[in-house]
Amino acid sequence: MSSQGRTIVRKQGMFFALGCLAAAALLPPGAMAKGSGTCTAGTTLRLSALESSQGSLLLIEVKSAKPLSEVQGDWGGRSVPFWREVASETRRKGLLGVDLEKAPGAYALKVTGQTTRGEKMSCSATVTVRKGRFATEKLQVGKQFVEPSPEQIKRADEERQKLRDIFDRVTPERLWDGKFRMPLDGVTTGSNFGRRRILNGNPGTPHGGVDLPGTAGTPVHAAQRGKVALAEELFFSGNTVVLDHGLGIYTFYGHLSEIDAKVGDTLEAGAALGKVGATGRVTGPHLHWGLTVERARVNPLHIVKLLENE
Numbered sequence: 001m002s003s004q005g006r007t008i009v010r011k012q013g014m015f016f017a018l019g020c021l022a023a024a025a026l027l028p029p030g031a032m033a034k035g036s037g038t039c040t041a042g043t044t045l046r047l048s049a050l051e052s053s054q055g056s057l058l059l060i061e062v063k064s065a066k067p068l069s070e071v072q073g074d075w076g077g078r079s080v081p082f083w084r085e086v087a088s089e090t091r092r093k094g095l096l097g098v099d100l101e102k103a104p105g106a107y108a109l110k111v112t113g114q115t116t117r118g119e120k121m122s123c124s125a126t127v128t129v130r131k132g133r134f135a136t137e138k139l140q141v142g143k144q145f146v147e148p149s150p151e152q153i154k155r156a157d158e159e160r161q162k163l164r165d166i167f168d169r170v171t172p173e174r175l176w177d178g179k180f181r182m183p184l185d186g187v188t189t190g191s192n193f194g195r196r197r198i199l200n201g202n203p204g205t206p207h208g209g210v211d212l213p214g215t216a217g218t219p220v221h222a223a224q225r226g227k228v229a230l231a232e233e234l235f236f237s238g239n240t241v242v243l244d245h246g247l248g249i250y251t252f253y254g255h256l257s258e259i260d261a262k263v264g265d266t267l268e269a270g271a272a273l274g275k276v277g278a279t280g281r282v283t284g285p286h287l288h289w290g291l292t293v294e295r296a297r298v299n300p301l302h303i304v305k306l307l308e309n310e
């Protein structure tokens, strides 16, 4: 390895701690002050927070005095997936994903629906987005580390489009039930979410997931029940598995040493889907774990926290 290569490793180590701090600061407030919206008579809307930041996930709850037949949400032109609480006809829950690069500002949330008797209901709220506090890593490295070959660029572009096409598909049924788990046993947090690398003065795309520490060969578990939407080797993330949980919710597992699932398989929550590795553009073994909600790249640690009481 050249001296430039060693520089990258050292700097990564240095920013690992920063990444952890950023991830901790991003955790949803949980029991802290919740927000509520304005609704038509007989309906209430509650949110896990009214103030969010880039890359965060909010839980929405709609309660009605009368049984509901349908509920849908729109947040600044993006649809919000809602699902029915198993034991309740009068409650719906939804997840609002704030993309990692969503422009800070105030966005109107509109929830509409109707009761089983056909009466219309609606709620509105304003959800503000603050700039995320993410680590920035400035690196000066040799050209060979910055500029992939034209073939590699073409391959990476095609793979990015393939992933975009997957995340655009919304499976109408909710395939999961209950809480989401961390994909590695004994690992409770991750780092580097949103970190942006500036290589030789050029800002790259922000890091869209969390990196979980793990030694090569450690089993990687499905965070929840889902259908395998992708299971193949990609240029940046190496051996990768993408799980479709339904309602536009996807989890992403990268850099695996081996993949133990195939496209179309339905995996139960906690099923082993592969092993921790160092495939793709990485310097050491770890799990890259991502979460996409209606195409918004959000911090996957949030879904574990938000749904922990499910």
Ligand SMILES: [Zn+2]
Pocket: 192, 207, 209, 210, 211, 287, 288, 289
């Ligand atoms: Zn990563």
